């Protein structure tokens with residue numbers, strides 16, 4: 262099991278087991294599970310419409326680099342906790358992570 | 366006919382032109398090209414028939430070349446706000462700048478919605494919009510002898526900082542990072558201008574507040590070390606890119622299903638007569654958000670719209686290879 266606690270844009274919280282999406286992006290896991298993410302660029306780290314905030318467990322993730330860093334760096338209010346979910350591969354390390362989907 | 370817009374809207378101008386229907390194109394962006402121009406201009410596309418590989422920007426250039434002879438009108442940098450039906454069934458659309466366009470048919474090719482500026486999350490920012498705060502630069506002469514703060518680290522922020530360095534009394538570029546994400550040439554130029562004293566560069570800082578009576582007078586910045594700086598400013602231009610929002614379409618009394626307009630897949634008409642929706646903005650069973658699919662929709666839409674534009678004429682299907690391109 263890879264359980265992630267997710268707060269959606271309505272600020273409702275639920276726990277989702279994303280084990281079946283291991284190896285796929287977290288954006289795909291969230292979209293397939295019915296979460297409202299535009300993900301306009303389809304996972305190219307260009308649009309930032311799949312942005313999430315990592316509320317707990319950021320240490321399990323490698324630092325952003327390349328296009329993800331470029332895109333995050335020009336957002337007005339991105340913080341250390343901000344990530345593009347299309348650039349995060351679902352893996353066992355994510356078990357216990359808490360994320361929040363901000364209003365766009 | 367009237368379109369909003371691109372790249373599917375651009376190809377619809379061509380399909381309409383083949384049937385001698387003249388079009389007017391409106392887009393909230395200053396440039397044509399929709400997502401191709403705004404999100405991924407230099408990325409290659411591999412699934413356009415006849416092009417094994419084409420850069421997004423080049424596809425838009427080719428489309429513009431293809432439709433040029435049909436002489437469409439353009440209203441760029443304006444957002445379509447409202448659609449009014451006239452007693453004869455025709456339509457008048459109005460933009461946020463007050464432009465009105467009368468048309469027999471409206472084709473909504475609005476993609477993911479209006480590209481709108483990403484705004485920093487600052488209290489009272491909207492109070493100063495139009496009174497010192499703006500997200501687009503339409504006329505750079507207004508900045509002559511003014512104190513201007515630009516915020517952002519991408520190409521738009523760099524390019525405008527370079528241009529305004531010779532026009533404004535004082536230019537300050539504020540960026541939350543310590544390196545720029547725009548083109549290395551522009552970044553170097555900005556660094557050089559700062560060294561020459563022609564602009565101030567404030568890195569690793571965030572905008573946190575705006576102040577002023579009637580109009581903007583100063584902005585507050587917070588550095589990574591939590592230090593606060595106040596800068597006098599006549600203008601603040603946050604340039605953090607654009608993101609799409611459905612926008613005014615929701616007020617046009619059309620059905621909306623999950624940010625898309627349901628259409629009849631026979632001709633891509635909406636539930637409102639004379640209004641069609643093509644490209645990413647529409648939805649129907651099996652819909653794919655692909656340029657190719659949008660082009661197909663444009664062709665069928667034009668055949669259907671003909672009856673509203675030329676109610677007294679009979680439509681006969683013609684190949685361009687046989688009849689060439691008509692002039693309108």
Ligand SMILES: Cc1cc2nc3c(=O)[nH]c(=O)nc-3n(C[C@H](O)[C@H](O)[C@H](O)COP(=O)(O)OP(=O)(O)OC[C@H]3O[C@@H](n4cnc5c(N)ncnc54)[C@H](O)[C@@H]3O)c2cc1C
Nearest residue numbers: 302371372373393399400445475476478479480644645656
């Ligand atoms: C990164 C990325 C890669 C892609 N790669 C491919 C690919 O390889 N192949 C492929 O087929 N497709 C691809 N797509 C999808 C493709 O770009 C879209 O299907 C296509 O852009 C849809 O075109 P459109 O004309 O419907 O809408 P858009 O390109 O979204 O254009 C809509 C325009 O309407 C304007 N607008 C909206 N509302 C208003 C209003 N009220 N007033 C005025 N203007 C308004 C918007 O500002 C925008 O400019 C990709 C998309 C992205 C983001």
Ligand code: FES
Nearest residue numbers: 304306309311347
């Ligand atoms: S889907 Fe566009 S940045 Fe992730």
